[in-house]
Amino acid sequence: xxxxxxxxxxxxxxxxxxxxxxxxxxxxxxxxxxxxxxxxxxxxxxxxxxxxxxxxxxxxxxxxxxxxxxxxxxxxxxxxxxxxxxxxxxxxxxxxxxxxxxxxxxxxxxxxxxxxxxxxxxxxxxxxxxxxxxxxxxxxxxxxxxxxxxxxxxxxxxxxxxxxxxxxxxxxxxxxxxxxxxxxxxxxxxxxxxxxxxxxxxxxxxxxxxxxxxxxxxxxxxxxxxxxxxxxxxxxxxxxxxxxxxxxxxxxxxxxxxxxxxxxxxxxxxxxxxxxxxxxxxxxxxxxxxxxxxxxxxxxxxxxxxxxxxxxxxxxxxxxxxxxxxxxxxxxxxxxxxxxxxxxxxxxxxxxxxxxxxxxxxxxxxxxxxx
Amino acid sequence: xxxxxxxxxxxxxxxxxxxxxxxxxxxxxxxxxxxxxxxxxxxxxxxxxxxxxxxxxxxxxxxxxxxxxxxxxxxxxxxxxxxxxxxxxxxxxxxxxxxxxxxxxxxxxxxxxxxxxxxxxxxxxxxxxxxxxxxxxxxxxxxxxxxxxxxxxxxxxxxxxxxxxxxxxxxxxxxxxxxxxxxxxxxxxxxxxxxxxxxxxxxxxxxxxxxxxxxxxxxxxxxxxxxxxxxxxxxxxxxxxxxxxxxxxxxxxxxxxxxxxxxxxxxxxxxxxxxxxxxxxxxxxxxxxxxxxxxxxxxxxxxxxxxxxxxxxxxxxxxxxxxxxxxxxxxxxxxxxxxxxxxxxxxxxxxxxxxxxxxxxxxxxxxxxxxxxxxxxxxxxxxxxxxxxxxxxxxxxxxxxxxxxxxxxxxxxxxxxxxxxxxxxxxxxxxxxxxxxxxxxxxxxxxxxxxxxxxxxxxxxxxxxxxxxxxxxxxxxxxxxxxxxxxxxxxxxxxxxxxxxxxxxxxxxxxxxxxxxxxxxxxxxxxxxxxxxxxxxxxxxxxxxxxxxxxxxxxxxxxxxxxxxxxxxxxxxxxxxxxxxxxxxxxxxxxx
Numbered sequence: 001x002x003x004x005x006x007x008x009x010x011x012x013x014x015x016x017x018x019x020x021x022x023x024x025x026x027x028x029x030x031x032x033x034x035x036x037x038x039x040x041x042x043x044x045x046x047x048x049x050x051x052x053x054x055x056x057x058x059x060x061x062x063x064x065x066x067x068x069x070x071x072x073x074x075x076x077x078x079x080x081x082x083x084x085x086x087x088x089x090x091x092x093x094x095x096x097x098x099x100x101x102x103x104x105x106x107x108x109x110x111x112x113x114x115x116x117x118x119x120x121x122x123x124x125x126x127x128x129x130x131x132x133x134x135x136x137x138x139x140x141x142x143x144x145x146x147x148x149x150x151x152x153x154x155x156x157x158x159x160x161x162x163x164x165x166x167x168x169x170x171x172x173x174x175x176x177x178x179x180x181x182x183x184x185x186x187x188x189x190x191x192x193x194x195x196x197x198x199x200x201x202x203x204x205x206x207x208x209x210x211x212x213x214x215x216x217x218x219x220x221x222x223x224x225x226x227x228x229x230x231x232x233x234x235x236x237x238x239x240x241x242x243x244x245x246x247x248x249x250x251x252x253x254x255x256x257x258x259x260x261x262x263x264x265x266x267x268x269x270x271x272x273x274x275x276x277x278x279x280x281x282x283x284x285x286x287x288x289x290x291x292x293x294x295x296x297x298x299x300x301x302x303x304x305x306x307x308x309x310x311x312x313x314x315x316x317x318x319x320x321x322x323x324x325x326x327x328x329x330x331x332x333x334x335x336x337x338x339x340x341x342x343x344x345x346x347x348x349x350x351x352x353x354x355x356x357x358x359x360x361x362x363x364x365x366x367x368x369x370x371x
Numbered sequence: 372x373x374x375x376x377x378x379x380x381x382x383x384x385x386x387x388x389x390x391x392x393x394x395x396x397x398x399x400x401x402x403x404x405x406x407x408x409x410x411x412x413x414x415x416x417x418x419x420x421x422x423x424x425x426x427x428x429x430x431x432x433x434x435x436x437x438x439x440x441x442x443x444x445x446x447x448x449x450x451x452x453x454x455x456x457x458x459x460x461x462x463x464x465x466x467x468x469x470x471x472x473x474x475x476x477x478x479x480x481x482x483x484x485x486x487x488x489x490x491x492x493x494x495x496x497x498x499x500x501x502x503x504x505x506x507x508x509x510x511x512x513x514x515x516x517x518x519x520x521x522x523x524x525x526x527x528x529x530x531x532x533x534x535x536x537x538x539x540x541x542x543x544x545x546x547x548x549x550x551x552x553x554x555x556x557x558x559x560x561x562x563x564x565x566x567x568x569x570x571x572x573x574x575x576x577x578x579x580x581x582x583x584x585x586x587x588x589x590x591x592x593x594x595x596x597x598x599x600x601x602x603x604x605x606x607x608x609x610x611x612x613x614x615x616x617x618x619x620x621x622x623x624x625x626x627x628x629x630x631x632x633x634x635x636x637x638x639x640x641x642x643x644x645x646x647x648x649x650x651x652x653x654x655x656x657x658x659x660x661x662x663x664x665x666x667x668x669x670x671x672x673x674x675x676x677x678x679x680x681x682x683x684x685x686x687x688x689x690x691x692x693x694x695x696x697x698x699x700x701x702x703x704x705x706x707x708x709x710x711x712x713x714x715x716x717x718x719x720x721x722x723x724x725x726x727x728x729x730x731x732x733x734x735x736x737x738x739x740x741x742x743x744x745x746x747x748x749x750x751x752x753x754x755x756x757x758x759x760x761x762x763x764x765x766x767x768x769x770x771x772x773x774x775x776x777x778x779x780x781x782x783x784x785x786x787x788x789x790x791x792x793x794x795x796x797x798x799x800x801x802x803x804x805x806x807x808x809x810x811x812x813x814x815x816x817x818x819x820x821x822x823x824x825x826x827x828x829x830x831x832x833x834x835x836x837x838x839x840x841x842x843x844x845x846x847x848x849x850x851x852x853x854x855x856x857x858x859x860x861x862x863x864x865x866x867x868x869x870x871x872x873x874x875x876x877x878x879x880x881x882x883x884x885x886x887x888x889x890x891x892x893x894x895x896x897x898x899x900x901x902x903x904x905x906x907x908x909x910x911x912x913x914x915x916x917x918x919x920x921x922x923x924x925x926x927x928x929x930x931x932x933x934x935x936x937x938x939x940x941x942x943x944x945x946x947x948x949x950x951x952x953x954x955x956x957x958x959x960x961x962x963x
Contacts, residue, residue, distance in 0.1 A: 149874035172824050173868075240825050274926055276819040276868060295815075296933065318821070318868075342822055342864075368820040368852070368865060 001037045001065025001090040005057065007081050007099070013044045013057040014075045016228070020053040020201060021046040021071045029113045032068035035088075036111070037061045043227070045117070046071060051198040052117045053205070056227025066111040069095045077104060118231050120222030125215035126187040128165075130225070132180050134207040136167040139178045139328055139360060141196040145171035155193035155235035157242070162189065168242050169196070170363075174321045175242060176328065179359040187214075192221060193239055198232030205230060246363060247344050250337035252310035254283055255350060258334045262326050264302045268292045269319040271300040278367050279319040283308045283338075292319075315341045316369040322347075325362040331355075341366060393474050395532060396423025396521060397541035402471035403516050404549050404558075407431035410514060413572065414557040417546060421563070422538030423521065430515040436485045438493040442505060444472050445483070445497060472516075476500055478528070480519045488512040499524040543567055547583060548630045551623050551657060554579050576608055576657065577713045584621075592657075593703050594714035597693035601685045604661040605693035608714055609640075612647040612698065612938075613705035613945050615654035626660040626667055631678045639687040643694035646806070646905075647703075647939035650895045658690065695935065704793070704938035705945035708954040776924040782915040784924050791951040797919065799940035800931045801912035805869050806941045807934045809904040813848055820850035820865040827863040827876050828856075834887035836861070842886075845903050851879060869911050871923075881910040892942060905941045 017033055025031055025048070034045040034054075041061065045054035067090045077097070078086075084100040095106040137156070145153035150172070159166040165182045168175065202223050206212045213224045216234070223230040268279045272292045282289040285308060291301040315338060326334065331349035338345045344363050351357035393399055400417055407415045410433025420426040436444060475481060477500035486492030492510040496503040522529035532538060539562050550558045550570050560568040573579035581589035591614035596606040622640075624631055640656050648654060668679040680686045697703060702714070777785045784795040812818040831839065836859045839846065846853050850867030866875030885906050886893060892909060896902040913919070919927070931937045931946065938947045956962055 147872050147874065149877060170824060173821050175824060245824050273819070275870075275930075276821075278819050295811075316819075344822070344824065363824070365822040365824050368817070368822070368850070 001035070001067060002063040002088070003037045003042055003059045003061040004085050004087045005042060005059040007078065007083055007086055009057045009059065010081075010086050011078045013042070013055050014071070014078055016055045016205060017044045017046040017053050018071055018075050019204065020048060020051055022048040023072075029068060029109050030115075031071060032109055032114070033071035033074060034066065034068045034111060034114045036064075036066040038064045041227075045114075047115060047117070049115060050195060051201060051230065051232040053201055053231075054117070054229045055205075065090055067093065067095055067108040068111060068114050069106050069108040073106060118217065118220040118222075118233070120215050120217045120220050120231060122213060122215045122222065122224055125213045125222075125224070127211040127213055128182075128187070130206045130209050130212050132165070132182065133212060134203045135358070136165065136178050136180060137199040137203045139330075139358075140167040140169045140176045141199050142324060142328065143169035143171065143174060143176040143362075144196045147171065151235055152193060152237065152239055154195065155239075156196050156199055157239045158192045158194055160187045160190050160192070168239070170240075170242065173318070173365050174325060175245075175363040176325070177242065177246070177361045177363075190216075191237060191239065192216065193235040193237055194221060195232055195235065198230060201230050245344065246361070247337070247339060247346060250339045250343070250346060252283065252313055252338040253308070254288065254310075254336045254338075255307040255333060256288065256304065256336065258326055258329050258332055260304055261334070262323060264290050264304050265319050265323050265326070267302060268300055269323065271298055272319050273297075276367060277319040277321075278316055278369075279322075280314060280316050280369055283310070283313045283315075285309060310338075313338055313341070314369060315345065316367040317345070317364060318367055321364050325364060328360075328362070330360065331357050341369065393478060393521075395541060396427055396538050397545040399423065399427050399475055399479075399518055399521065400429065400542050401545045401549070402475065403427070403429035403518075404546065406471065406516075407433050407514065408549070408553055408556060410434045412513065412556060414559075416559045416561075417542070418561040419539065419542055419563075422532075422535030423518075423542055424532055424535065424538060425519065427518040427521070428515065430513065432511070432513040435487040435490075435512045435514050436493070437487055437490065438505060441483060441485050441493045441495050442502070445476050445495065445502065446473060473500070475516075475518055478525050479521045479523065482517045482519075483514070484508055484510055484516075485514040486510045486512055539567075548623060550583065551576070551579060552625050552628050552630055552659075575715075577715070580608065580657070581713075589713055590711045592655075592714045593697055593700075595693050595697035597689070597696055599685070599689035599692060601682070601689065602663045603666075603686055603689035605658060605689050606661075607656065607658040609656045609658075609694055609697060610654035611703055611705070612644065612654065612943065615644075615648050615652045617649075617652045620653040621655040621657070623657045624660070625658070626662065626669070626678055628659075629669055629678070630676075631669075632676050633678070635683070636687060636690060639690045640694060643691040643698070645895070645897070646941045647698050647936055647943055649943035650891050652943065656694075660686065660690070662686065698939065699936050701788075701790070701938065701947075701949065704947040704949050707948055707950040710954070710957070712951070712953070776921060776928060778919055778924060780916075781918045784919075784928065786928065788949070791949060791953070791955060793947050793949045795928070795931065795947050796915075796940075796945070797917070797924075797927060798912050798915045799942075799944055799946040800927060800937075801870070802908040802940045802942075803934050803937060803946050804908075804927070804930045805912055806904050806908035807936075809849055809907055810900065812850075813845070813900050813904065817848035818850040818867050820852060821868045822852075822865045823863065823875070827866075827879075828860060829863065829876065829880065830860050831883060832887065833859060835859075835883040838883055838886045842899055842903060845899060849903055849907055851875075867907075867911070870913050872913060872917055873911060878907070878911045882906040885910070895943075908941050 014033065021033060022030055030048060036043045037059070038061065041056050042059040043054055043056050045052065081099045086097060086099045089096045090108070093108045093110060095108045097104045097106070141156045144156055148154065153171055157168040159168070163181060163183065164179055166177065166179045168177045170176070205228050206223065206225050210225060215222045219234055221232050221234055265279065268290045269277060271294055272279050273294050278292065280291045282291070286305060288304045288306040288308065289301060290304070291299065293299045325347050329347065329349050331351055333350040333352070335348050335350045336345060344365055347362045347364065349357040349360055393402070396419060400423065404415055404417065407429060410431060412431035412433035414432050416430045418428040476497040481497045483495045484492060492508040493505060494508040495505045522532070543560065546558060546560050546568060550568070554573040554576060557572045558568060558570040559566065568583070570579065570582045573582065577589045577592065580592065591610055592608035593611045595609055598604045622637055624633055624636060641653070644654055662680070666681045668681070775787060779785055782797060784797055786793050786795065809818060839853055839861055840855060843853060843855070850865065851863060852865035854862045854864060856862050863875065863879060866879070886902060892905050893902045896905055913927070938945060940946045
């Protein structure tokens with residue numbers, strides 16, 4: 001293999017792929033990046049066996065070939081190179097890089113030790129606007145479960161309908177749901193459960209710009225645009241029936257300024273229990289009173305003016321769940337609905353007059369309050 | 372008509388009284404050594420022949436007696452130790468009833484040799500209670516009593532003596548107890564010319580224990596020294612939980628320097644050890660109580676083996692609290708050291724100055740001797756033993772460096788402490804935290820509980836279902852909101868969240884299985900509250916193999932050392948194992 005590449009192209013390619021390369025692994029070759037050169041240019045690939053990212057970068061290829069090299073070292077090296085063309089050659093398993101008057105030799109591993117990518121056939125693909133997909137990903141995937149007892153909840157549910165696309169994520173304590181109308185045809189009606197790590201790569205690499213091509217095989221999903229590809233394993237379903245738990249009869253409604261709510265909650269969270277983050281919300285006509293009590297630490301209260309007309313309500317929450325949900329609300333005013341202290345609360349964006357808010361709903365289950 | 376009731380002659384009366392006080396050679400040794408101690412002896416030599424059946428000799432260097440006193444001492448109810456009835460309530464000496472010496476003399480051939488300092492000595496010979504003669508003799512200050520042919524004139528009693536080996540063992544036990552109560556005196560015991568005990572005057576209790584049972588035994592103990600609000604002082608040595616084994620315990624109880632037996636107090640000891648040791652293990656204890664004058668009656672038993680406390684509950688509570696406090700300290704943690712530091716007694720307040728007139732006050736003074744670290748070993752070891760209750764203070768080195776926590780194999784947390792390093796078992800540590808938090812939660816109304824978006828539906832065995840039905844409100848307070856659904860099915864609407872990796876379904880299933888089937892753990896519990904708290908702690912705690920973030924490790928560390936007994940989990944296993952700098956230095960050959 002022999003090619004010449006600009007420093008910026010090398011850096012960009014490495015940065016794109018590096019995020020999919022595990023830092024600690026029992027399989028040494030996984031911490032390497034696969035570099036392949038052919039007539040079309042140079043392709044860089046990395047995988048942690050769950051997801052795989054590969055990227056085509058421009059280069060002047062003199063002789064094709066392939067080798068894997070330690071990704072982290074190569075990336076560190078590329079970051080320090082002067083702004084000169086970089087010439088890369090391989091001799092057996094040895095990787096040689098020269099740039100200006102500096103030259104480096106790194107020990108690589110042959111390509112056949114590198115795991116092959118899951119095969120996804122792009123002939124039956126469908127297309128999605130990158131921004132739509134990116135928004136769905138960003139607004140929902142924070143809510144996935146990190147606890148490993150229910151692997152289903154470790155994924156984001158991506159529902160493709162005839163004229164609508166949804167993403168849902170939950171850890172069983174709080175849930176985020178976003179819907180987008182979608183005119184694009186060609187997409188199958190299907191429910192996919194996707195690891196959030198893969199979606200993060202998709203968002204990072206394709207977040208804006210042209211449409212993305214998506215295709216699936218039985219157990220894998222592939223995303224592609226230009227020379228950049230992301231592949232991921234799918235999590236096997238079925239996903240729990242989330243629609244059933246979204247409350248329809250919450251009759252107590254509060255409208256509040258998101259920023260003010262978050263500031264008050266952050267102050268409360270300082271004094272709340274490190275473990276449960278429990279904060280009490282007491283709604284009365286026109287006011288919301290926050291309070292926390294931590295036996296070992298102390299207590300705190302704060303009052304906030306809100307638009308609330310219902311019967312008085314006392315309800316407890318994990319402050320960090322509320323803060324997280326509020327952070328993702330895209331409008332400056334938010335609408336909270338409740339039914340009873342042991343029932344689910346919803347948080348939705350509230351558009352200012354003349355504007356429109358996305359179809360977005362977050363749900364938070366309360367914590368029991370002790371008398 | 373001849374009178375049928377008559378006053379017994381003195382000799383017969385003394386023989387009968389002897390039956391209460393003098394049972395066997397060991398009781399002779401006890402009475403004579405106590406007299407020696409009451410005479411402020413600093414060294415006491417005991418020699419026995421044939422288990423004491425043939426001869427018992429007790430020699431001391433105490434204050435001795437003049438001739439008149441020596442003769443009077445052989446009279447019943449003659450005592451130097453009390454004069455008025457009021458004195459009984461405040462008696463601090465061992466003997467006071469004035470019946471020991473005449474009782475022994477009544478059933479043996481006894482020779483008493485005694486001399487006061489600078490005076491001519493007196494020798495008195497007695498046989499079966501009859502004084503055969505008194506003569507001058509030459510000797511230094513002190514008293515020697517030789518008792519031969521015990522029970523020669525009471526064949527019925529002589530028949531009950533056991534073999535020489537058994538009687539010898541009883542003498543060893545008796546002298547051991549006396550030696551533990553009187554550190555400032557040196558003791559020697561010879562049997563048939565062979566040295567059985569050789570105990571120099573000890574600067575502290577640990578030294579005495581080491582001389583009695585060996586250095587290794589001494590290092591299995593943990594010092595304690597506490598005073599309750601009622602003025603009940605509890606000091607002594609207790610076995611470190613990790614060193615205790617299911618072997619017969621050594622239990623020595625003393626009040627005002629006087630040994631006594633009390634099974635209920637040992638039950639209080641076992642209560643204090645609860646959850647720090649496995650079921651069935653009986654740790655050894657040496658406890659020295661000091662109660663305000665008048666709070667204990669020691670005159671309830673002729674051999675003074677038992678005492679009566681005016682407020683027994685307060686004494687038990689003080690013992691329990693003192694042991695709990697000691698078990699909360701870092702020295703109670705299991706250790707990797709080959710040579711752990713010797714236990715040290717520390718008293719927070721300065722003790723009352725010993726009154727020179729009362730010899731017994733000196734007998735209590737050994738706490739004081741121990742208070743100034745007797746073995747000024749090395750500064751590091753002294754520092755290690757100076758452990759405050761709060762290990763955090765230890766863990767943070769002086770230079771405000773946050774304690775660096777390192778997770779080993781996703782199972783143990785390694786932390787630097789001022790006295791060396793500690794290894795924490797993350798699961799055991801979290802068990803201790805969850806147990807104490809839930810027990811507190813039971814008292815305060817309940818644990819925080821997270822409502823579940825997708826309620827869990829669990830089908831149970833009949834026994835498990837019965838557990839749920841019986842303890843529904845306890846589960847509720849533990850954070851599990853359970854709705855019995857009939858047909859052995861329950862729905863769980865809410866669950867506690869003890870840590871981010873918690874799996875409520877698995878925890879509840881495991882808890883119910885264990886509660887239904889019973890286990891060592893559930894049998895060790897005192898009541899259903901504890902059973903539920905223990906099983907919740909055990910099943911809900913962070914598992915071994917769970918990777919933790921530095922923040923999570925820090926939180927676990929902080930919460931562990933906020934518990935009452937941070938070094939012991941609920942199964943009686945250690946949560947913390949320590950390795951002292953002293954030991955590291957020893958291993959690396961840095962000194963010694």
